[in-house]
Amino acid sequence: MNYSFKTYFLMLAHYNQWANQKLFSILTTLTEEQLNQDCKAYFKSLMQTANHLLVGDLLWFERIKGGVASNYALDEILYPQISALIPARFEHDQRLIGFLNEYDEAAFNRLITYIRRGQAYTEPLIEILAHLFNHQTHHRGQMHSMVFQLTGKSLELDLIFFQRENAHFYK
Numbered sequence: 001m002n003y004s005f006k007t008y009f010l011m012l013a014h015y016n017q018w019a020n021q022k023l024f025s026i027l028t029t030l031t032e033e034q035l036n037q038d039c040k041a042y043f044k045s046l047m048q049t050a051n052h053l054l055v056g057d058l059l060w061f062e063r064i065k066g067g068v069a070s071n072y073a074l075d076e077i078l079y080p081q082i083s084a085l086i087p088a089r090f091e092h093d094q095r096l097i098g099f100l101n102e103y104d105e106a107a108f109n110r111l112i113t114y115i116r117r118g119q120a121y122t123e124p125l126i127e128i129l130a131h132l133f134n135h136q137t138h139h140r141g142q143m144h145s146m147v148f149q150l151t152g153k154s155l156e157l158d159l160i161f162f163q164r165e166n167a168h169f170y171k
Helices: 005-027 032-036 046-064 082-102 105-109 125-151 159-169
Strands: 111-116 119-124
Touching: 005 046, 005 082, 005 105, 005 125, 005 159, 032 046, 046 082, 046 111, 046 125, 105 125, 111 125, 119 125
Parallel strands: none
Antiparallel strands: 111 119
């Protein structure tokens, strides 16, 4: 099978959604204290890290769509309650899949120009998407570690498990 950029990034978007659903389903079983406990991670707690992931996604999505990115702080808590954060997370994951479905192959090579801290940057969409999905995996791994610290539960979030179960989403 020949992979196109579109196929590849749709696979990552569906994987991202799948992994977030698995991870966030565990978060619903935790107490407020556990969700906000300082686990000695960069963004300290599960709630802070989960909010950071959504903030990062929203900033990049606005840049990709050609709008002016919001002035969110990277540690901003958009949703202090898990009951509000989960639907926002899942809605954004679905929005990203829909967005990628709209693109033809050539669109993945277009350049995106955006302003960050007063400086202009121009990067290919494929590099921004690679960063976005890598960022998700990086912090989701931190959250997985926090869940294990708090509960002793481990999840199979590896990409290969998703690929074995869900190839119909992107092939």
